[in-house]
Amino acid sequence: xxxxxxxxxxxxxxxxxxxxxxxxxxxxxxxxxxxxxxxxxxxxxxxxxxxxxxxxxxxxxxxxxxxxxxxxxxxxxxxxxxxxxxxxxxxxxxxxxxxxxxxxxxxxxxxxxxxxxxxxxxxxxxxxxxxxxxxxxxxxxxxxxxxxxxxxxxxxxxxxxxxxxxxxxxxxxxxxxxxxxxxxxxxxxxxxxxxxxxxxxxxxxxxxxxxxxxxxxxxxxxxxxxxxxxxxxxx
Numbered sequence: 172x173x174x175x176x177x178x179x180x181x182x183x184x185x186x187x188x189x190x191x192x193x194x195x196x197x198x199x200x201x202x203x204x205x206x207x208x209x210x211x212x213x214x215x216x217x218x219x220x221x222x223x224x225x226x227x228x229x230x231x232x233x234x235x236x237x238x239x240x241x242x243x244x245x246x247x248x249x250x251x252x253x254x255x256x257x258x259x260x261x262x263x264x265x266x267x268x269x270x271x272x273x274x275x276x277x278x279x280x281x282x283x284x285x286x287x288x289x290x291x292x293x294x295x296x297x298x299x300x301x302x303x304x305x306x307x308x309x310x311x312x313x314x315x316x317x318x319x320x321x322x323x324x325x326x327x328x329x330x331x332x333x334x335x336x337x338x339x340x341x342x343x344x345x346x347x348x349x350x351x352x353x354x355x356x357x358x359x360x361x362x363x364x365x366x367x368x369x370x371x372x373x374x375x376x377x378x379x380x381x382x383x384x385x386x387x388x389x390x391x392x393x394x395x396x397x398x399x400x401x402x403x404x405x406x
Contacts, residue, residue: 174290175202177218179211179237180226180252185275189224189252192279199286208232212240215247221290225269227253227260235263242268248289248370252277265373271295294371319382324366330384332359336372337379 176193178201180186190201203214209232211225223241225234232240238249250271251264264272270289273282288295325333328349335345342360346353360372369375379385 172198174199174222174286175218175220176200176286177203177205177211177214177220177223177247179205179208179214179223179229179234181206181229182226185226189282192282193286196283199283206230208234208237211237212244215241215245219245220247222286223247223249224286225249225251227251227255227264235260235267238264238269239267248292250285250289250295265377268370270371270373292371294373319367319378321367322382322384325363329359329363329366332356333363333367333375333379334384336360336363336375337385339376 176199178186178190178193180189183206186204186206190204193199194201202218202220205211205214207229208225211223211229211234212232214220215223223238225237225241227234229237234251234253238251241247241249248270249268250273251260251269252273252275253260254275261272271285271294273285273295277285285295322330322333331349332345335348340348342353342356345360346356349356360375363369363375364371367375367378369378
C-alpha cells in the first residue's frame with residue numbers, strides 16, 4: 172500500500188527537499204505540495220493524502236490552524252515540522268490533533284520513519300518533545316482539572332491503563348505493572364482510545380492530566396518511558 176503525503180512549507184527549498192526524500196521511497200508518494208496553511212487544507216480536500224507534513228510557521232494560515240481544520244474535515248494524519256523546540260507550539264499542535272511533531276533538523280531516515288509510523292495509525296514525537304509534554308503536566312503548580320464524563324465508560328483495568336499511559340509508561344512497562352501480557356495491554360489501550368474518542372496515546376496523556384485522573388504536579392514514574400523515546404508511541 173502506497174502512503175500518500177502532502178508537504179506544506181513556505182520555504183520552497185525545504186519543501187522540495189522533504190518531498191524529494193519521501194518521493195524516493197518505494198512505498199511513499201508525495202501527491203501535493205503547499206506553500207501555506209490555506210493551500211494545505213485545500214490540497215487535503217483535493218488529494219486525500221494519508222499524511223500531511225505541516226510547517227508550523229506559514230503565511231495566511233499557520234500550520235496549527237491548518238492541522239485543526241484538516242483533523243476536522245478528513246482522516247488525514249498530520250506531522251508538525253518546526254525549527255523551534257518550543258512548549259507553546261508543542262501543546263497547541265497536539266491539541267489541534269497532530270499525530271507527530273519533529274524538528275526540521277530531523278535525519279532523513281527518521282523523517283521517512285515518522286511518516287510510516289503515523290500512516291499506520293501510531294503517534295510519534297521527537298524525544299525532547301515527548302519529555303516536555305510529560306514535564307508540562309508534572310510542574311509544581313497544579314492546573315484545575317476538567318472533569319471528563321467519558322472516563323465513567325472505562326472498566327477498572329482500562330482506567331488503570333489510562334493512568335499508566337499518563338505517566339509515560341510503554342506497553343512493556345504497563346504489562347509488568349499490571350502483570351499481564353503486552354497483547355492484553357494493547358487491547359486495553361485500544362479500548363481506552365476508542366471509548367474516549369482519542370486519536371492516539373499522546374491525547375491519552377493529555378486526557379489523563381486534564382481530567383484530573385493524575386494530579387498535575389505529581390511526578391511521572393521513572394524509566395525511559397517517562398521521558399519519551401525515539402520509538403513510536405504505538406497502541
